[in-house]
Amino acid sequence: PQCKSTSLTENILLKNVVLQRIVDNIELDCPYVLAGCSAKVPRCDLENHKQLCPYSTAKLADKQQQKLQKSIALLTQYTETAIPVSDSDLYDLTKALHEQFAYAKARKCFGKMKTKNSSLEIVILQGHIERDDGKYTDALRLYDQAYDMTTSPSQRIELLLAKGRMFIKIAKYIEAKDAFNHALDILHSNNQSQTQKKAEILNSIGLVAKKRSDYDHALRAYNEALSLVSTDSNLRP
Ligand SMILES: [Zn+2]
Structure with a gap:
């Protein structure tokens, strides 16, 4: 003071x-x-x-919006002009639109392709679009179709995993369990020493068992999965 x-x-x-x-x-x-x-x-x-x-959230949203606008402009060009466009360009745009959550537009783009069921990649993409758009029956049909198109064990396992995860989403746990067990069978019968993949499947089996309140089974599957994965794996909680 x-x-x-x-x-x-x-x-x-x-x-x-x-x-x-x-x-x-x-x-x-x-x-x-x-x-x-x-x-x-x-x-x-x-x-x-x-x-x-x-x-930043705002900047990213902006960027995504711009990307989507670009894709939509491309779709307009592909569908409303006479300029010829290749199936591979249509595939790329379908994929981009799917990633941008524009499912109806992805479907529209896909519809322009001349050969729709020619490759596994295309059928799987179509399945993913229907799945993400909540059209599970269609997705299932496409996954089954893709499954029949390949004999590769690892591709079949991926398809069964996709199916299983979708069944979990719609609370069809028995079907989910069957899909995951089927994937595990394929893994075993092909003597594949993919421990990470096996752990992933067991983890899913555990999840389904938990959903069905079958806690013994869940615990067993989780423990087996844990014993397989290394400490640095992202499957480990
Ligand atoms: Zn920053």
């Missing part, structure tokens, strides 16, 4: 300038690190970075 200075307020005198500087310079992860930003930002710049970060 005896100090006559007008510029030095109590507030400024109490502020620990050194500590403040240290805190300001602590480098923090960008809040959008999970979206892919690897920037380390001094604390004092964080607000600024958040506004400009290319991985």
Whole structure:
């Protein structure tokens, strides 16, 4: 109270300038690190970075929107002009539209292809589109069709896993269990030493058993899965 200075307020005198500087310079992860930003930002710049970060939710939504607009423009060009377009271009666009959740448009694009059932890849993509659009009966038919098109054990296993996961989604647990067990049989009968894949299947079998309140079976499957995976595997909780 005896100090006559007008510029030095109590507030400024109490502020620990050194500590403040240290805190300001602590480098923090960008809040959008999970979206892919690897920037380390001094604390004092964080607000600024958040506004400009290319991985911010708003910026990403913007980017996705732009990508989708581009795909839609391409679809218009493919479907409403006389310019010839190859099946492989149509396939790529169908895939992009599927990834952008534009299922009806993906289906429309797919419909323009001249040879629809010629390759496994195409039938599987079609199955994924129907599955993600909630058309489970169609998806199932396509997965079965794809299954018959291949004799590769690993492709068949992937298809059975896709089927099983879809059955879980629609709460058809018996069917899910059958699909996963079938996948496991194929793995065994081909003497494939794919421990990661086996663990993944066992994990799914455990999940189905849990859904069916069959806890003994679930525990057994989970334990077997755990005994297979290495410590660095992402299957391990
Ligand atoms: Zn960032």
